[in-house]
Amino acid sequence: MSEFVFVYSTFPDRQSATDVAEALVSAKLAACVNLSALMTSVYMWEGKLHTEPEIAALIKTRRTLAEAVIAAIRPLHPYEVPCFVILPIEGGSEDYLAWVRAQTLSDHS
Numbered sequence: 001m002s003e004f005v006f007v008y009s010t011f012p013d014r015q016s017a018t019d020v021a022e023a024l025v026s027a028k029l030a031a032c033v034n035l036s037a038l039m040t041s042v043y044m045w046e047g048k049l050h051t052e053p054e055i056a057a058l059i060k061t062r063r064t065l066a067e068a069v070i071a072a073i074r075p076l077h078p079y080e081v082p083c084f085v086i087l088p089i090e091g092g093s094e095d096y097l098a099w100v101r102a103q104t105l106s107d108h109s
Helices: 014-026 063-076 094-103
Strands: 004-011 032-035 039-045 048-062 085-088
Touching (some): 014 032, 048 063, 048 094
Antiparallel strands (some): 004 048, 004 085, 032 048, 039 048
């Protein structure tokens, strides 16, 4: 298994996504959070079709911190059922991954 993962999540607006990103990076739970441009999501919720704007967040962190990242986001997230998906990072430039390692907590209890 890779040492690093992306935690993917979506938000209804840039401000809520930015607030979460800043909290994660400040706490050293993430090295970096990439926020997408506004996109459109189409989904079913409570039996109705919705088409809504959203911001995607790709949270770069260590696999060992992924659950702590989700736990930190949950109380800040405006959605009733937020999207949290953990995606493995199978490789990358060693200098970049060393930077991610240095920017995140080495152990989280």
